[in-house]
Amino acid sequence: MLNVGDTAPDFELTDEEGEVVTLDDLLSEGLLVLYFYPADFTSVCTAQACEIRDRHDDLRAVSANVVGVSPQGQSSHNRFRDRYDLSFPLLDDRQKKVIRAYGVNGPLGLGVRRVTFLINPDKKIANRVVADFRVKQHMDLIDSVVEDLGGY
Template sequence: MLDVGDTAPDFDLTNEEGVVVTLDDLLAEGLLVLYFYPADFTSVCTTEACEMRDRHDDLRAMSVNVVGVSPQGRSSHNRFRQRYDLPFPLLDDRQKKVIRAYGVNGPLGLGVRRVTFLITPDKKIARRVVADFRVKQHIDLIDSVVEGLVGY
């Protein structure tokens, strides 16, 4: 798994609308909160996505982008975004190429770990949170960005 100080691997994945999104696109305006999650519509993943949604305006005001990545397809992501009014893209990694590149695949390569990375415009990992069931740790990272406590 990537750690603080590592270089974030480039990627190109499609969002829920079928548009290809790259790491460079997401970093064009500043910092990136890249969060990996196991599945759309599960209780913990829904809580995490809604917490991200509730902080999204504050993050955007600071030129911070947010994007979620999971192994579900575009149609699932589209329904999930619409149902919970998520203002950020969800990327389709059914092939798990980015999941593997960031080292967030689950035990024996099954599933996906709940991991959030804060990535700087020069593609360095500034912060990382690994907490499979403790959404609060991920949200605490987001809150520290909003409050200006995270320097990189």
Template sequence: MSELPRKGQTLPDVEFITESGESLRSKEISGRSVLYFYPKDDTPGCTKEACAFRDRMSDYEAAGIEVYGVSLDSPESHRAFREKHGLNFPLLTDPEGRASEALGVLNPEKGRARRVTFLLGEGGEIAKTYPEVSPETHADEILSDAASL
């Protein structure tokens, strides 16, 4: 397993797939952003975390912060998850786990991403890495940290 990128580093150049099946490279994610990895669509912890971001989205928008959720689930699974829970931010797919591996978040035993988040600064550099995440309080924690950037 690769190491997690550290504060000040830029994300490695990796590719994600959007819900519409288009490619999105990490270098295209610019400005203040949250890139949060989660294990699986529509599971209890992942739903709590996604809904917490959904419920705070107006605060994220006011702070000028984009939010992206990432898992190895398919674009179809993401669409169903977003629709079922009214999620108001994009979910990205890492279909073969290459991005997750390059970012050090792949759990090879389970074939899923671990719950890890990256807060990105204006220039796309990593402002903070969250290797331990509580789905219930994580969205609030990031907003608090982002205010000090």
């Protein structure tokens, strides 16, 4: 798994609309909150996505982007986004190429760990949270980004 100070691997994935999204695209406006989650529509993943949705405007106000990555496809992501009114991209990594590159695959390569990375525009990992079942720790990282950059 990547650590603070490591360089984030480049990637190219499609979002829920089928549009190609790259790491460079996401970093073009500033910091990136890149979060990996196991599956659409599960209770913890839904809670996390809704918490991020509720903070999305605050992140954008400090020029930070957020994107979720999981091994579900565009159709699932589209339904998940629409059902919970998510305002940020969900990227399709069914092949688990990015999941493996960031080292967030589960034990024995099965599943996906719940990990959030804060990535600087220079592609360096500035912070990371690994908490498979505790959404609050992930939200604390997001809140700290808003507070630090927004001067609250």
